[in-house]
Amino acid sequence: MTTAPVTVLAATALDSGNTAWLLAASALVLVMAPGLALFYGGMVRSKSVLNMMMMTFGSLAVISIVWVLVGYSLAFGDDLGLGLLGDPRQYAGLGQLMGEQANGTSTVPVILVAVFQGLFCVITGALVSGAIADRARFGAWLVFVTVWTLVVYAPVAHWVFDRSAPGHHGGWLLNRVGLVDFAGGTAVEICSGASGLALAVVLGRRVGFGRDPMRPHNLTLVMLGAGLLWFGWFGFNAGSAAGAGQGAAVVFTDTLLAGAAGALGWLLLERLRDAHATSLGAASGMVAGLVAITPSCGSLSPIGAITVAAVAGVVCALAVGLKYRLRLDDSLDVVGVHLVGGLVGTLGVGVLATAAAPTGVDGLLHGGGAGQLGRQLVGAGVVLVYAFTMSGIIGLALQRLMGFRVDEEHEVSGIDLVVHAETAYDLHSTAGARSAGTGVLHIHREERR
């Protein structure tokens, strides 16, 4: 009787605590998708909120499957050479990861790691859509995220996240350069920001950009979405600790503080510059702080986290104004918040990292010299240039091959109605059949008889 459990334990290195946490953390990362849909959806005009949300839900559906089929292998398969790309056949379909023997010495099932990482790709792809609000064809968007997952995200994730181990060769930025990116300041934030920038250039400005007031149509959705994002971010960051231990707890603490300090940083700047502390500013600052803590949450003390996030809140609040001067319609500020915030956090590791934190690296101000800052600069620069270039090429190709942008007439009348044949809100229901937009009811099934 006593030998049976020992035998079971000996057959696997799995740790139920670590596994339970990663299961929960993966579900938390999934919640970021509807969180982002609300955050973005509230910021667009009421005639395009459904399309905005559908770009996130479309990413969720498409990328989950593309990731399992090939994406995970490209990112986490054995390196094909030079640390640039994993073997696409190694885990294709993930069937190879169903048995416990596939886990090796991992304390969590590798198939769960694959899914957790896939949800990172989902969020990164969905983030890009904020740069092209109100004007992208839905079918072209789904093709874009498919190709982008394979050509942009999977290689970058390989460079940044795939750690070499005995019998496994990983990516070059992590293992050769020594980039410290705990949960994706480069692979997620800079990558989405640079990809968004490229698409905003390829698709061009919305009709009336800089002339018409394109106010957010529902700031309560934005606040709710930001809150859900923060909640999910605990899974994103603390789940990246790959275990339910001291490291995850430090990361969790830094993640809480970052949202708080980011919001305060943004609000302070707004109060001084525009005379009002706005709700959109609070939500945006929170996200900016969380973006900055994503690469740095494993490397900073709690005070360091507050510092980096507050700086991100201020810097991003300044950066979002640039698009009007550049005449660049990055509609929901993917560049100003994610690219800029990602840079602040990634470089912040080089400055404020302390070896007492989980990643064990000292930055400039903790006596570590400028070396780490240099490694961070290389990582950030490489991902920025690669993601911008490749996303631009994919975008241009799709524009040429199938058309990426909706007709001007349809954009003005409202993309929800044209692309999805739906209206987000029916606020005229008291007047029954005669109210605006309600029309006449046809039941398709009965018509066919």
Add this chain to the structure above:
Amino acid sequence: MKLVTAVIKPHKWEDTRAALETVGVTGMTVSEVSGYGRQKGHTEVYRGAEYDIALVPKIRLEIVAADADVEPIVTAILGSAQTGRIGDGKVWVVPVESVVRVRTGDRDDSAL
């Protein structure tokens, strides 16, 4: 018979309704409208970008009244909706040729 239409500031609507009741007005049509006059619009700030919003929210009242009741109604609206600041709105009066009460078919003055 006349149609009295008034466009007033939204926060004055309750005062105006009460004032109209004291001069015997028993019903009216009220809509939330937007527009602008000499006051122009207002400014909103989103992520640091200032938006000049041309249209200002207003309340529009419509009352069909007998000729003799028009002056007290206009006076009641003036007395209740006036703040003396720009943007107080307008009242105008136009003749009405015919009125029918849908429930009974009553016409004109007996339909008021």
